[in-house]
Amino acid sequence: MSELLEVSDLTVAYSRGFRRSPLLANDRVSVSIPRGKTLGIVGESGSGKSTLGDAILGFAPVSSGSIRFDGEELVGVSSARRRELTKHIQVIFQNPYGSLNPAKPVGATLLEPLIAHRIAEGAAATARVAEWLDIVGLSPEAAKRYPGDFSGGQRQRIAIARALLIEPDLVICDEAVSALDLSIQAQILNLLLDLQHRLGVSYVFITHDMAVVEHMADRTAVMHRGVIVEEGPSRDIIHTPTHEYTQALLAAAPSPDPRIQQARRRERTAP
Numbered sequence: 695m696s697e698l699l700e701v702s703d704l705t706v707a708y709s710r711g712f713r714r715s716p717l718l719a720n721d722r723v724s725v726s727i728p729r730g731k732t733l734g735i736v737g738e739s740g741s742g743k744s745t746l747g748d749a750i751l752g753f754a755p756v757s758s759g760s761i762r763f764d765g766e767e768l769v770g771v772s773s774a775r776r777r778e779l780t781k782h783i784q785v786i787f788q789n790p791y792g793s794l795n796p797a798k799p800v801g802a803t804l805l806e807p808l809i810a811h812r813i814a815e816g817a818a819a820t821a822r823v824a825e826w827l828d829i830v831g832l833s834p835e836a837a838k839r840y841p842g843d844f845s846g847g848q849r850q851r852i853a854i855a856r857a858l859l860i861e862p863d864l865v866i867c868d869e870a871v872s873a874l875d876l877s878i879q880a881q882i883l884n885l886l887l888d889l890q891h892r893l894g895v896s897y898v899f900i901t902h903d904m905a906v907v908e909h910m911a912d913r914t915a916v917m918h919r920g921v922i923v924e925e926g927p928s929r930d931i932i933h934t935p936t937h938e939y940t941q942a943l944l945a946a947a948p949s950p951d952p953r954i955q956q957a958r959r960r961e962r963t964a965p
């Protein structure tokens with residue numbers, strides 16, 4: 695299967711001041727994702743997960759290595775091309791306020807990417823926004839309201855609509871459900887899975903939570919101090935981890951996880 699994203703030997707170094715050597719937040723990281731699949735990135739806080747996502751999005755200072763997206767090298771790409779690429783690569787953060795302007799009605803926020811990328815305008819764009827509010831489980835009236843009028847889970851649904859309504863090829867989900875209650879997390883994860891089946895989008899799923907990658911990711915890479923210590927099918931990483939760091943992460947994870955049980959019950963009862 696051809697790869698949509700191929701990261702090879704990526705190194706991101708942050709300066710730590712005059713006397714200290716730079717911090718290698720990513721140290722020769724190599725991962726890849728085929729179209730329509732999900733790569734989970736797990737590790738403790740500070741292991742370098744978000745840095746990898748940031749590098750793909752063009753926010754992190756890449757020292758060396760390569761990030762190829764659909765055959766195109768992203769390292770060193772111009773800012774004009776980077777803006778165009780947002781049509782293809784989107785992001786969902788832990789805090790939806792990263793992408794939702796609290797002072798703007800939700801409908802206007804959702805219209806923005808449609809207009810910016812000349813995907814739709816006028817009545818067609820408004821209809822597309824209404825369609826997407828429905829897809830993510832919100833009523834058409836939500837368009838007139840402000841992000842502050844919604845619960846955390848509903849706000850994340852809006853952020854998902856904003857990221858996905860332009861039908862990108864790749865979405866970086868950076869701790870996208872971490873701030874939510876467990877039952878809401880399961881709903882949001884299942885919404886993202888439904889949308890993946892519908893659109894064929896690929897996800898990079900960044901999380902500290904092993905149960906989330908087990909549910910979401912085809913393959914998982916385990917990061918520790920900027921290095922990928924283990925990568926493979928998520929099932930193998932969770933059930934037969936070979937690296938002692940992965941084993942320690944799993945030993946620290948709560949089990950059985952109620953979200954995963956709930957999601958599995960839902961899958962079993964789905965028509």
Ligand SMILES: Nc1ncnc2c1ncn2[C@@H]1O[C@H](COP(=O)(O)OP(=O)(O)OP(=O)(O)O)[C@@H](O)[C@H]1O
Pocket residue numbers: 708709717719737738739740741742743744745746902
């Ligand atoms: N802009 C920055 N300037 C300097 N150091 C940074 C910067 N961004 C991240 N770092 C450092 O790089 C390392 C990796 O951080 P990163 O945020 O990628 O880890 P993470 O695994 O995503 O952690 P978390 O889950 O807490 O976000 C950390 O030591 C962090 O302090």
